[in-house]
């Protein structure tokens with residue numbers, strides 16, 4: 001039935017073979033001094049164990065066994081909107097996308113711009129339905145609290161796009177304070193919400209989250225942001241669910257994030273440092289973060305406001321040349337509709353759509369010497385490893 005699986009140590013062992021990777025010498029002293037490298041023998045002190053799996057309070061899975069999400073999933077399976085999928089069947093995966101990004105209470109009170117629900121759903125079905133024909137068979141919708149997550153709507157869409165796996169996320173998106181709902185409640189309340197989304201499902205839909213998400217933006221680790229990051233890390237440790245972090249790449253907050261994750265016992269091999277591809281000016285810093293264990297989210301292809309297509313693509317090619325293809329994932333951070341911008345104001349972003357990686361980025365990478373095996377790493381193997389832990 002359920003088999004406990006030893007977590008792979010290989011990637012981290014390789015990454016920690018040298019306590020002071022050479023690239024550290026190239027970092028500014030202010031950054032280098034803040035980087036905390038994983039001790040080589042920390043494995044026994046973190047993450048999960050059989051006691052946690054069998055602890056009282058675990059959910060009842062389909063087989064009737066008390067346990068957490070890991071117990072209800074097969075050893076190499078990933079939760080999607082329509083149920084568990086074998087990691088080996090995920091195929092090419094876009095690790096940071098959205099279906100809709102909404103300001104929930106504004107939409108509730110001023111619904112005119114959103115318009116007809118059925119038309120919005122049909123539009124999403126049409127856009128997402130194009131993905132399998134372009135080689136993409138899985139997306140991770142990293143829409144969480146603070147971004148208008150509505151899983152019943154995403155489920156309705158997923159049921160009409162059977163060729164595409166949609167992994168959904170739990171977490172909280174804030175650049176500063178925690179949402180007022182959580183403000184005067186103990187931090188454990190937020191953590192328990194995240195764990196429940198992963199182990200029991202979201203808002204009665206039966207859909208379980210397969211990713212945790214938070215944000216560290218320009219302000220860095222404010223007390224509120226650090227509280228969310230710790231809740232996400234604790235839910236990750238308890239459920240073995242991966243983490244993706246929106247970052248303000250130019251702020252170079254990786255070392256500070258690393259420090260918090262280290263103290264919470266997180267497994268860096270399951271953490272994506274999102275929006276790293278915005279920092280086209282500093283491949284050395286990104287290499288340091290990759291060698292520290294993060295996977296770099298090169299995940300805003302099409303958002304030319306921060307970096308052009310050429311710059312983003314050249315950065316990926318350069319990091320591939322440095323041997324870091326196994327530490328990158330590719331995505332767009334796009335959506336079918338976002339209400340954070342006035343209608344039409346993003347029309348200049350002509351390549352900001354779900355097909356840009358397939359249509360433009362991959363040909364660029366091939367033309368610039370990135371071998372097919374490294375493309376597979378970024379689009380297939382790394383996502384499967386991060387999502388499943390296999």
Ligand SMILES: [Zn+2]
Nearest residue numbers: 096097142333
């Ligand atoms: Zn995003």
